[in-house]
Amino acid sequence: MVEIVIGAVSDIFAANAVQGHLMVALGRTATFQAPLRFASFVHQFEQIxxxxxxxxxxxxxxxxxxxxxxxxLQLRQFGVTIFVVDLAAILMFRExxxxxxxxxxxxxxxxxxxxxxxxxRIREEFDALQVMGVxxxxxxxxPRVAALVVGMPLLAFVGSMSGLAGAAVVAKFYGDIPFDIFTDRLRGAMTVTSVVVGLIKAPFMGFLVGLLASIEGMKVAGSSESLGQRTTSSVVKSIFVVIVADGLFAIFFAAIGL
Known part of the structure; x- marks a missing residue:
């Protein structure tokens, strides 16, 4: 138990340290004190x-x-199958x-x-960059974190639209809801607020994934075993944190009436 608490506190300090370095780097780029590595950003945007x-x-x-x-399957028992469109619109875009x-x-x-x-870190390239003044x-x-922050709203929108496409197909062949009726109902059920709420959450989640991935990468201690452990830890922690963050966002938006 003590080790878990110590590890959690250590992760919090590491997150604050890396976040501080990233904010300083962003500030230097924004004030033209450091070059904008646009080519690196574009490459990472494509890959990520x-x-x-x-x-x-x-x-x-x-x-x-x-x-x-x-x-x-559940709504059919009450004769309100059409409300599946409302549920799909809200769930896909908001959550x-x-x-x-x-x-x-x-x-x-x-x-x-x-x-x-x-x-x-294993190849000591970090030390080499610092020696060269980089x-x-x-x-x-x-560049990696920026690509995640900028690109996550696009991925969230694509995911939401794909989810609605899957809902429309199933509603047609399993719920006997024609595509035109599904679309008409969708126009009334889908609000700007639902779309905006989902897109607001996306950059924060992208930042959290990039931050945790960077922290775990910095913790690699010079062996392939350590690299494997930190990669696994990065995935587990990132998934856990984005789920918790989504829950906190849901509570926050409910509290302010969105």
Whole structure:
């Protein structure tokens, strides 16, 4: 128990330290004291965001279909199957779309970031950059975290739309709801607030994934075993944190009436 508490406190201090370095790096870039590594940002955006679109869309499509099928099964008993459209619209844009995107990014890109940074630590590339006068946080971590923050709303939107597509297909063939009726009902059920709430959460979740991945990468202690342990820890912690963050956001938005 004591080790768990000590580990948690250590993680909090490490998170604050890395976050501080990232904020300083961002401030230096914003004030033109350090070069904007645009090429690195574009490369990371392609690797982390654009290449993740197919898998995020596929997973969201399947999950949307499963949720809709189970919902229709229950609503049919009360003769209100049409309300499955309202539920799908709210769930996909407010919760499921962004949450699935964050989990997939944590497993796919968070682990890659940890492995890359950890491998650099093993090869002492971090020390080499510092000797050359290059801030590793500026050169390596900031482009990756920035790509996650900028790209997560896109992935969340793609996931939400894919989930709705899966819901529409299942509603057509399992709930006897034609596509035109589904679309008309969707227009009334889907509000700007639901879309905005999901998109607001996305950048924060992207930042959390990038922050935790960077922290775990910095903890690699010079062996392949340590690299494997930290990569696993990065995925587990990132998924746990984004789920907790989603719950906290849900409570917050409910408290302010959104």
């Amino acid at each position: 965001v654009l290449r993740a679109i197919p898998i995020v869309a596929l997973i969201s499509l399947v999950v949307g279909a499963i949720i809709t099928q189970q919902t229709i 499921i779309g962004v949450l699935l995107a964050a989990i997939m990014v944590a497993g796919r890109s968070g682990s890659a970031i940890t492995a890359e940074i950890g491998a650099m 801030d590793p946080h500026q050169a390596l971590m900031l």
